[in-house]
């Protein structure tokens with residue numbers, strides 16, 4: 074598969090930085106059990122850009138995302154969302170920042186079964202006591218392509234549709250950045266393509282910034298750029314990726330042998 078899913082620059086795309094890590098270090102444990110999960114990582118996530126983060130199991134992908142999203146503390150360096158430095162923020166401020174500036178999409182859709190799709194989408198804002206911007210919400214719903222299903226409960230939607238509701242929920246409050254942790258990990262390839270197409274549209278059409286951890290080269294090919302991690306360091310930064318380019322790069326990590334531990338024959342990490 075050589076199709077590039079990205080590469081068409083969007084009119085009006087800016088180069089402002091939505092999130093930035095500078096010499097970001099994260100160490101777990103102490104003494105003999107110490108693990109350096111991130112080793113002086115510096116990376117910018119630009120506004121209206123879709124970035125995939127890839128790398129072998131244990132390379133630090135989730136740690137990078139959790140540190141950038143203020144879900145985990147950092148050991149050294151700096152992590153910023155917009156111009157806000159996360160280190161030193163008190164819990165309350167951090168919670169506020171996560172609520173107001175960051176959207177999350179996880180592998181499990183985390184929808185409430187008793188609420189319909191629209192209620193699920195607006196739930197975080199309802200909890201925060203904020204009124205959704207109606208015009209924006211309409212645009213999100215239109216981009217989601219679920220206009221006819223907003224009254225459906227999660228159990229009445231396919232897996233792909235449920236995950237699109239979860240993405241719409243992350244978009245609804247217009248966060249500065251969305252972090253997605255293997256958002257298609259639980260989906261069949263068709264539903265996965267639906268969700269990835271929607272994520273890409275949210276970047277192209279709504280100017281959203283998305284950072285996605287994935288093991289899948291096809292999923293990564295929907296992004297504008299792939300950042301590769303190995304042993305807690307950035308080892309490559311690939312613009313306009315195709316699935317083939319990504320797979321080839323992954324195989325190089327493992328010395329060209331598809332069966333080398335860390336990546337299996339499909340190029341997915343174990």
Ligand SMILES: Nc1ncnc2c1ncn2[C@@H]1O[C@H](COP(=O)(O)OP(=O)(O)OP(=O)(O)O)[C@@H](O)[C@H]1O
Nearest residue numbers: 101102108110129130131132133134135136137342
């Ligand atoms: N809470 C923790 N305590 C101790 N070590 C941890 C903790 N979380 C992660 N690590 C270690 O940090 C390193 C990076 O882990 P991380 O989960 O970020 O990798 P990953 O690239 O996301 O892996 P995977 O693809 O398997 O999800 C690993 O060696 C892991 O064992």
